[in-house]
Amino acid sequence: MRISTNDKNTLDRNPGDGTMNGKSVTAFLLSPHCRIYRHILLQVAVLLITINVFWYEPLQVVSLLKRFGGCLVYFLSMNAVIYTNLYVLVPSFLLKNRLGGYVLAAIVTNLVVILFLSVTQGMLFEVILPVRNPDGFATFINTFSGILTMGFVTAGSAAISLFTHWLRHNLRIDQLESTTLQSELKFLKSQINPHFLFNMLNNANVLIKKNPEEASRVLFKLEDMLRYQINDSAKEQVLLSSEIHFLNDFLNLEKVRRDKFEYVISKEGDISEVWLPPLLFIPFVENAVKHNVDSENSSYVYLGFKVWDKQLEFQCINSKPKIALRKNEVGGLGLKNIKRRLELLFPERYTLEIEESEISYTVYLHLIL
Numbered sequence: 001m002r003i004s005t006n007d008k009n010t011l012d013r014n015p016g017d018g019t020m021n022g023k024s025v026t027a028f029l030l031s032p033h034c035r036i037y038r039h040i041l042l043q044v045a046v047l048l049i050t051i052n053v054f055w056y057e058p059l060q061v062v063s064l065l066k067r068f069g070g071c072l073v074y075f076l077s078m079n080a081v082i083y084t085n086l087y088v089l090v091p092s093f094l095l096k097n098r099l100g101g102y103v104l105a106a107i108v109t110n111l112v113v114i115l116f117l118s119v120t121q122g123m124l125f126e127v128i129l130p131v132r133n134p135d136g137f138a139t140f141i142n143t144f145s146g147i148l149t150m151g152f153v154t155a156g157s158a159a160i161s162l163f164t165h166w167l168r169h170n171l172r173i174d175q176l177e178s179t180t181l182q183s184e185l186k187f188l189k190s191q192i193n194p195h196f197l198f199n200m201l202n203n204a205n206v207l208i209k210k211n212p213e214e215a216s217r218v219l220f221k222l223e224d225m226l227r228y229q230i231n232d233s234a235k236e237q238v239l240l241s242s243e244i245h246f247l248n249d250f251l252n253l254e255k256v257r258r259d260k261f262e263y264v265i266s267k268e269g270d271i272s273e274v275w276l277p278p279l280l281f282i283p284f285v286e287n288a289v290k291h292n293v294d295s296e297n298s299s300y301v302y303l304g305f306k307v308w309d310k311q312l313e314f315q316c317i318n319s320k321p322k323i324a325l326r327k328n329e330v331g332g333l334g335l336k337n338i339k340r341r342l343e344l345l346f347p348e349r350y351t352l353e354i355e356e357s358e359i360s361y362t363v364y365l366h367l368i369l
């Protein structure tokens with residue numbers, strides 16, 4: 001029988017790599033610490049628009065004071081349109097899916113501002129119109145230009161507001177998913193801990209009855225295992241060497257308890273700098289020990305670790321008793337929970353294959369770290 005779960009990884013790097021620019025833009029748009037800089041950038045943009053509108057040679061002499069007053073009125077009017085749109089119209093209408101109300105409110109706001117500009121510019125003799133007594137066509141062109149400018153400003157500020165709202169919404173979803181992920185991982189790990197601890201204590205109890213002196217030595221080893229179980233397993237990641245040491249202690253305890261049990265742990269490659277989530281392999285090893293008990297014949301467990309190029313191969317082979325105890329369930333959790341934990345920890349970066357023959361049971365796990 002062969003059960004294969006192949007989540008082949010096609011990515012050579014973390015999807016988060018290379019997104020520094022995206023993260024910087026997101027932080028600039030959303031972080032409260034960047035609020036003042038966002039407003040400064042907006043004011044610079046409005047100032048550039050104002051300068052562009054008034055950058056021409058007038059056909060009549062206008063005093064510097066009146067020209068400055070016209071620019072100031074236009075600058076403040078543009079800000080009124082933008083901030084009214086950002087803080088009143090978009091939250092009150094657009095974000096509540098009231099598109100019709102938003103369009104109507106935006107049109108009314110823009111018309112009020114344009115009317116205000118027309119009155120003030122008439123009083124100042126110049127701003128939008130280059131001559132004092134223009135004809136109807138010139139009036140139409142300048143009015144249409146003013147409406148178009150206000151329309152673009154309104155649409156642009158609404159687009160920016162919607163974009164930041166979308167970013168904030170996605171960030172909130174990511175945070176919720178991350179919290180849910182951590183909770184689920186803790187739950188899966190908590191399912192492992194009680195069952196595994198029960199097995200260790202049961203082994204120690206058997207040893208005390210069988211050989212008190214040997215039991216005393218083993219209990220010190222059990223103490224180290226419990227320390228790892230309680231302390232190190234609470235960490236997000238541990239060294240592979242620590243995990244292998246833990247597995248060796250567990251198998252050694254099983255060897256003392258059983259006369260006809262042998263185990264081998266092989267290591268290939270540099271394991272000293274490999275970090276990974278704790279208790280990742282114990283369900284497979286515990287399953288191997290649990291289901292190869294044979295009182296009449298010798299039994300064995302073989303563990304293999306191979307590390308290369310940020311990849312890890314784990315192999316667990318155990319003998320099967322001539323009389324099967326019951327159907328295998330990996331580590332008491334079941335294959336479904338094991339796969340779920342791997343999917344959470346190594347999304348699209350793992351391959352799990354389980355093979356069963358008449359004499360052995362093999363687990364093959366390939367991880368891209």
